[in-house]
Amino acid sequence: MRAAAASILAAVASLLLGAAALAATAQTSPPLPSASPESVGFSADRLKRLDAAMQTFVDGGRVAGMTTVLIRHGKVVAFSNYGRKSLAGPEPMTRDAIFRIYSMSKPITSVGMMILFEEGKWRLDDPISKYLPEFAHMKVVAGTDARGQPIIEDARRPPTMRELMSHTGGFGYGQMDGREVNRLFRERGVMQSESLQAMTETVAAIPLLSQPGTAWSYSISMDLEGRIIEKLSGQSLGQFLEQRIFAPLRMRDTGFTVPADKLGRLAGLYAFDAKTGGLTPLAAGGPVNDYSKAPKIESGGGGLASTASDYARFAQMLAGGGQLDGARILSPASVKLMGTNAIPKVAWDLPNGNGINFGEAIGYGLGVMVVADPARAGSLEGAGTMSWDGAASTWFWVDPTNDVVFVGMIQVMGGPVRLDLQAISRTLTYQALVEPAK
Numbered sequence: 001m002r003a004a005a006a007s008i009l010a011a012v013a014s015l016l017l018g019a020a021a022l023a024a025t026a027q028t029s030p031p032l033p034s035a036s037p038e039s040v041g042f043s044a045d046r047l048k049r050l051d052a053a054m055q056t057f058v059d060g061g062r063v064a065g066m067t068t069v070l071i072r073h074g075k076v077v078a079f080s081n082y083g084r085k086s087l088a089g090p091e092p093m094t095r096d097a098i099f100r101i102y103s104m105s106k107p108i109t110s111v112g113m114m115i116l117f118e119e120g121k122w123r124l125d126d127p128i129s130k131y132l133p134e135f136a137h138m139k140v141v142a143g144t145d146a147r148g149q150p151i152i153e154d155a156r157r158p159p160t161m162r163e164l165m166s167h168t169g170g171f172g173y174g175q176m177d178g179r180e181v182n183r184l185f186r187e188r189g190v191m192q193s194e195s196l197q198a199m200t201e202t203v204a205a206i207p208l209l210s211q212p213g214t215a216w217s218y219s220i221s222m223d224l225e226g227r228i229i230e231k232l233s234g235q236s237l238g239q240f241l242e243q244r245i246f247a248p249l250r251m252r253d254t255g256f257t258v259p260a261d262k263l264g265r266l267a268g269l270y271a272f273d274a275k276t277g278g279l280t281p282l283a284a285g286g287p288v289n290d291y292s293k294a295p296k297i298e299s300g301g302g303g304l305a306s307t308a309s310d311y312a313r314f315a316q317m318l319a320g321g322g323q324l325d326g327a328r329i330l331s332p333a334s335v336k337l338m339g340t341n342a343i344p345k346v347a348w349d350l351p352n353g354n355g356i357n358f359g360e361a362i363g364y365g366l367g368v369m370v371v372a373d374p375a376r377a378g379s380l381e382g383a384g385t386m387s388w389d390g391a392a393s394t395w396f397w398v399d400p401t402n403d404v405v406f407v408g409m410i411q412v413m414g415g416p417v418r419l420d421l422q423a424i425s426r427t428l429t430y431q432a433l434v435e436p437a438k
Contacts, residue, residue, distance in 0.1 A: 030250055031076070033075050034079075035076070040075055042432050042433055042435075050429055050432060054068060063279075065268075065410070069309070069405075069406070085265075086268030088281070095309060097308075099266075099392070100394075101306050102391035106301055107386075109225050111367070113229065115330065116229065118331060122232065137154075138154075139152050140153055141179075155211060162366075164221045167221055169219065170211060172219060180207075184207075191299070193296065194296055199220075216350070223299055223300050241255075245314070253309070256303050269288060272414040274414075291305050312405065315407055319399075319404075339365050361373045369386070380430035381404070382436070385401070391413055394409050395422050401437050404433065406429060408422075
């Protein structure tokens with residue numbers, strides 16, 4: 001009898017463990033197919049240089065941990081973890097670690113806009129006031145007078161949807177750059193608004209940095225897109241993104257909140273300490289999002305959390321011309337439109353506060369930066385490469401010419417590590433691509 005009871009208990013335990021494993025699997029995104037480096041045109045030996053370089057960032061104390069994914073022809077060539085999930089404990093970085101992706105939310109929100117574009121709900125050269133009437137009669141800061149006071153004039157016209165999606169509408173963001181418009185963004189607590197509608201009304205009462213279409217300035221644009229998505233879809237931004245992007249792509253760990261049973265997977269967040277060159281832990285609260293509870297506003301410009309696996313699925317969808325695993329999110333034509341420079345020539349080569357020299361070599365499309373001429377840009381990726389990054393130094397690119405996707409995730413705010421990682425990861429990825437596109 002005891003043996004039979006033990007056997008029954010063992011069977012029940014096995015079933016429970018199996019059910020738990022299935023539940024855990026259902027909570028994470030399914031893996032993309034994998035391939036050996038040589039089978040997709042990479043040199044395994046040369047890729048060791050990339051691996052070694054990423055490890056030096058951990059060994060040198062510049063990051064706590066890191067996850068990178070390299071994909072070619074839709075197959076994972078390398079999915080690598082380095083260091084620890086947090087400096088507070090010994091747990092190593094894992095593939096299912098959750099990261100605050102901040103401005104890497106912007107390409108996702110822009111894809112949401114393009115979904116509605118394909119449904120005929122808006123046009124690129126529509127004035128945004130057609131959808132957000134608060135912006136019908138904007139003011140512009142045209143300079144300063146002899147007393148250092150801002151000179152305010154009428155906007156010649158409302159910004160267009162194309163300008164909204166390409167950061168050329170003249171909107172501010174709150175940067176510490178000494179400009180009156182950005183000071184007002186901070187003073188009036190734009191990003192602390194109670195709702196996207198309240199945020200929209202606050203932004204509409206602040207002048208533009210420049211006349212629409214005359215300059216590129218990193219801005220609140222994608223958060224305004226979030227409000228437009230709400231109005232055109234009749235859903236909250238989070239509901240729309242979940243239904244139209246995350247669920248079809250099986251991005252099961254991406255959203256504006258992190259469920260209680262997943263909070264343990266959230267990677268530690270750090271700030272660069274300029275005095276020591278090391279890292280200072282940052283806790284939730286203040287400027288740091290607390291993902292354990294719903295935010296006041298679902299920020300399409302910087303509010304999402306995600307995993308390397310999830311974001312790789314999103315990026316691979318773009319590389320696949322708008323589809324992944326039979327789920328079509330956009331048409332190839334819409335992806336191509338996103339990846340076409342939308343900055344007018346009048347705005348080329350102007351200081352923009354973001355350290356990017358936009359012009360013939362590098363442009364900005366609809367929600368993504370675009371490399372138009374790699375040789376002139378001094379880079380090795382293919383023409384048409386789309387990319388962006390986040391405030392905690394996450395980064396990605398999609399190279400349609402060579403059919404290469406790369407996603408990198410760390411959690412460090414400030415300092416040189418963000419640009420250093422982006423530059424060296426690109427160089428060491430493409431020096432290993434021995435069979436590029438013909």
